[in-house]
Amino acid sequence: MGKSAIELIAKTPCAGLLPIEIGTVSLTEVVPDHMTIVAPYAGKDKELSAALKGAHGMVMPAANRATGKGANRAIWFGQGQILLSGPAPDAALARHGAVVDQSDGWAVVALKGAGSRDVLARLTPIDLRAGVFKNGHTARTDLMHMMASITCLGADEFRIMVFRGFARTLVHDLETAMQGVAVRALA
Secondary structure (H helix, E strand, C coil): CCCCCCCCCCCCCCCCCCCEEECCEEEEECCCCEEEEEEECCCCHHHHHHHHHHHHCCCCCCCCEEEEECCEEEEEEECCEEEEEECCCCHHHHHCEEEEECCCCEEEEEEECCCHHHHHHCCCCCCCCCCCCCCCEEEEEEECCEEEEEEEEECCEEEEEEEHHHHHHHHHHHHHHHHHHHHHHHC
């Protein structure tokens, strides 16, 4: 009897689920090249921020903020943690903090378009008004019953991250809210 080879096919968390466009809002998957948690060692915040700036052109963000631009971001991810999204972490970062790869652990989506704040307002308790949750602001918060990271990237653009295992639920909840906002706009 011969052995048969099993071929595994890598899939993104939202494979086959996205993109979706309803009304004026679109939902697409974002697949960063790398996602890395970086946590400064005790007393090394300034050194880590300088290393991040030198290697990646962005400083460590303050609480509830994100730095960087385009596909490369440093996102506040909780007390003493940032998420470096996009670039592979420079080796110099490890001298000043713990560096842990998270690339396969998260589902990441972009919610864009007029009405995107209204969509999110149906799912999360945070104040999403444009004057309060501005470009570069981020929050670790509930999104329905999931823990999420929500980052504002523009007037009507948000990056949303949940654990990979919740990808289908994330898309379902956002799609349902998008439908509700679109129907309400017709009334």
